[in-house]
Amino acid sequence: MIELYVLNELAAFPKYGTLTAVAEKMNVSQPALSRSMKKLEEDLGIQLFERGKNRIILNENGKIAAEYAQKVIDAETAFEKKVIEYEQTHxxxxxxxxxxxxxxxxxxxxxxxxxxxxxxxxxxxxxxxxxxxxxxxxxxxxxxxxxxxxxxxxxxxxxxTENLFIVLPKNHRLAEKDKISLKDLAGEKILIYSKLGFWYETTKKLIPNVEFFDQQEMSALRQLAKLTELPSFVTNFTIQNVCEMKDKKAVPISDSEVNxxxxxxxxxxxxxxxxxxxxxxxxxxxx
Structure with missing residues (x-):
């Protein structure tokens, strides 16, 4: 039975041309490549190469063999892809x-x-x-x-529906507002979770000159939100976290883009x- 790696090596000859180039691209030694091509010829009972001094190139048989070797490789790749797709689907x-x-x-x-x-x-x-x-x-x-x-x-x-709120210290200039827009937060330094999907770019775009302090872990963000006076965001799904912060207040944000x-x-x-x-x-x- 012919190994797939041998067909890969054979199929590389039309593209790279010489034994030296193929050996380099396939990350094998020239003697090892030469032996595997010789073994392939013996297994098939057909000469695939013209050999000269320091030179080995495909003959007509070899060109046809390399073409079919590529088809086998493509079929094997398609086979693997389809089996994986089936597994993932089911x-x-x-x-x-x-x-x-x-x-x-x-x-x-x-x-x-x-x-x-x-x-x-x-x-x-x-x-x-x-x-x-x-x-x-x-x-x-x-x-x-x-x-x-x-x-x-x-x-x-x-x-x-999900609605955005900004959590502010109760002594913040905007804390007494019933509702604010994102532009009211211009120039603020805000704690934010970095993995927010559309929320991240939307808020960054709509708050002029904002400085985000990105957090990779939600637990770290919550801890910093409790211990510092930096504003942070919550939504109607996570607003219960503000109940643990007696000195903070969650103010609704009016922009349609974040409701x-x-x-x-x-x-x-x-x-x-x-x-x-x-x-x-x-x-x-x-x-």
């Missing part, structure tokens, strides 16, 4: 979201529905990447900031597979 449920809270809320729902499957999530910061992931089949479900425009291709269900409704979107051809999930979402969130 053992892994992948979804992606524009923000972290939908991931936290949906993961247990999906895990309960797809027992025996691994639920994997990915955070994206723009909807173009979400739809790319959905269209390619990498994600079976995505969470967006708006329902899809192409209702012939996509199916969707409303998830929930958002999330939508779960799937390919319409897969809607039947997610019908139960969509029904559960409607029942839980009542949107």
């Amino acid at each position: 053992r892994i449920f992948s979804f992606a979201s524009i923000a972290p809270m939908p991931i936290s809320e949906l993961t247990p729902i999906l895990s309960q529905q797809f027992i025996g499957m691994t639920v994997k999530s990915e955070l994206k910061d723009n909807e173009k990447e979400l739809y790319k992931s959905l269209d390619s089949g990498k994600s079976k479900l995505v969470v967006t900031l708006a329902p899809p425009k192409n209702t012939e291709k996509y199916a969707a269900v409303k998830l929930f 958002v409704t999330f939508w779960c979107v799937c390919l319409k051809k897969n809607a039947n597979q997610l019908a139960t999930i969509f029904s559960q979402i409607r029942a839980i969130y009542g949107e």
Whole structure:
């Protein structure tokens, strides 16, 4: 039986031309490459190379053999890809979201529905990447900031609304306001979690001259929020954390860009597979 690595070496000859070049590209010694090509000729009973002094090149038989070797390699690559895709399709449920809270809320729902499957999530910061992931089949479900425009291709269900608040010391200049806009925070130094999806760039864009103190771990951010007077963000889903900080106040932010409704979107051809999930979402969130 001919080993695949030998076919890989043979298929490299049309591209690189010489024994020296092929050996270098395939990371093998020239004597080892020469021996494996000689063994291949013996196994096939066909001469594949013209050999001269310090020279070895493919003959016509060799060119045809190299062409078919490449086809075998391509078939092996396709075989591996398809088997992995099948495994992922039947053992892994992948979804992606524009923000972290939908991931936290949906993961247990999906895990309960797809027992025996691994639920994997990915955070994206723009909807173009979400739809790319959905269209390619990498994600079976995505969470967006708006329902899809192409209702012939996509199916969707409303998830929930999330509203942004700024946590301020009670002696802060804005703490007595009933509501503020992001531009009111101009020039502030703000603690922020770095893995926020769309929230991060949106707030940074809408607050003039803001200085973010990025935190990679949520636990570290919460600790700093308690111990310092630096403002930080919460939403209606995490506002309970402010109850632990008696000297702080959460003020709602009025900008429409940070008071958002999330939508779960799937390919319409897969809607039947997610019908139960969509029904559960409607029942839980009542949107």
